[in-house]
Amino acid sequence: MRIAAVIPVYNEEKTIEFLVRRTLRYVDRVVVVDDGSTDASAAKARAAGARVISLGKNTGKANALRQGFKEVCDYDVVVTLDGDLQHSPSEIPVLIECINRGNDLCIGSRFLSGNESMPLQRRFSNKITSWIISFLAGQRITDPQSGFRAIRGEKLAQLELKAERYAIEHVMILEAARKGFRIGEVPISTIYGEEKSYIHPVKDTIRVIYYIVRFLVRG
Ligand SMILES: Nc1nc2c(ncn2[C@@H]2O[C@H](COP(=O)(O)OP(=O)(O)O)[C@@H](O)[C@H]2O)c(=O)[nH]1
Ligand SMILES: [Mg+2]
Numbered sequence: 001m002r003i004a005a006v007i008p009v010y011n012e013e014k015t016i017e018f019l020v021r022r023t024l025r026y027v028d029r030v031v032v033v034d035d036g037s038t039d040a041s042a043a044k045a046r047a048a049g050a051r052v053i054s055l056g057k058n059t060g061k062a063n064a065l066r067q068g069f070k071e072v073c074d075y076d077v078v079v080t081l082d083g084d085l086q087h088s089p090s091e092i093p094v095l096i097e098c099i100n101r102g103n104d105l106c107i108g109s110r111f112l113s114g115n116e117s118m119p120l121q122r123r124f125s126n127k128i129t130s131w132i133i134s135f136l137a138g139q140r141i142t143d144p145q146s147g148f149r150a151i152r153g154e155k156l157a158q159l160e161l162k163a164e165r166y167a168i169e170h171v172m173i174l175e176a177a178r179k180g181f182r183i184g185e186v187p188i189s190t191i192y193g194e195e196k197s198y199i200h201p202v203k204d205t206i207r208v209i210y211y212i213v214r215f216l217v218r219g
Contacts, residue, residue, distance in 0.1 A: 003027040003096065004075040004153075006068035007050070008061045009083035010198060013039040019085050020048035026092040027079060031071050033064040041083070061147075061198075062168035066161055073157040079150045084195040087148040091188050095150035104155045104181035105173070107141065108148035108188035119192065125205040132212060133170055137177035141185065144170050145208075148188055155181055162218075166204050167211035174215050 005027045009016055016032065023030050032045040035055035046052045053067055065080060072078050077099055081087045091108065098106035110118060111126075118126070126145055133144040147169060158179060163171035176183055 001076045001096075002029075003077045003079060003092075004029040004031065004072035005079045005081060005092070006065060006072060007032045007045075007081050007083045008064035008068070008147075009034045009037060009041045009045065010058065010061075010064075011037045011039045011041060012083040012085075013037075013041045013044055015085035015195075016041050016083050017044040017048045019081070019083060019089065020045050020050045022089040023081065023092070024049055026089055029072065029075070031068045032083070033068040035059050035064050060165040062161065062164045062166070065168055069156055069161075073153050075153045077150050078153050078156050080147055082147045086190050086192070086195065088189060088191070091148070092150075094186050094188065095148070098184045098186045099150050099152060101184065102182060103184035105151045105176045106149060106184045106186060107143060107146050107173070109143035109146060109185045110188060110190045111142040112185060112187035113189055118190070121201050122197075122199075125201055128205070129170060129208055129212075132209070133173055136212070136216070137173055137183065139177070139183065141173060141183070143185070144173055146188070148190075151176075155179075162215065163211040165207055166199055167208045170208055171211055171215050174212065 005023050030050040032050040033053045034042045036058035095106045134141045
């Protein structure tokens with residue numbers, strides 16, 4: 001089974017090199033998509049063995065992922081991880097196992113492991129979107145915002161993913177559900193350390209809801 005990882009990166013020079021090296025232990029290819037980082041993220045990712053796609057200016061996580069996906073749809077499974085080391089590459093096999101159980105899309109959930117350490121304000125926006133996505137997808141999705149997931153390459157190629165910035169995670173689930181893909185969730189650990197988040201709690205939650213509604217209305 002050939003596995004690729006796509007990592008969107010925006011100014012993550014502190015973590016990207018280590019992350020790419022670790023990830024390469026579990027996958028055949030790592031594609032890092034850097035759009036407009038002003039630090040050494042791209043050079044460090046390249047030094048660690050990743051194929052780096054550099055987009056000239058910042059266009060957001062969703063576009064970065066879409067560009068990365070174009071390069072890896074011929075892989076059996078595509079894994080996505082965040083570039084700030086909040087996800088542990090050692091848990092990639094857990095996602096692959098979930099795919100091997102017959103799922104097409106597998107989401108690493110931060111809420112199934114019991115040791116919840118997410119900051120309070122983030123938990124609130126997650127609860128709202130989790131409720132909406134679970135209702136619309138017709139199955140319980142505890143962590144629709146999670147960027148740590150795996151999807152079969154042939155299924156990924158069928159998705160349009162019409163959403164921007166952090167809304168891509170939610171729209172991927174809705175589109176997968178509409179197309180009848182099998183969706184699973186597995187527990188993952190998330191490390192909340194000193195890293196900054198680029199998510200704006202109010203603006204990004206509103207944007208997520210906008211793209212969910214847009215998907216429902218326009219497909
Ligand atoms: N290429 C790219 N990556 C981004 C952008 N915004 C966020 N990311 C990456 O997406 C991942 C998750 O972003 P982050 O702000 O940490 O989200 P959070 O962990 O959910 O708060 C990190 O690896 C970021 O570097 C962007 O505009 N472009
Ligand atoms: Mg983060």
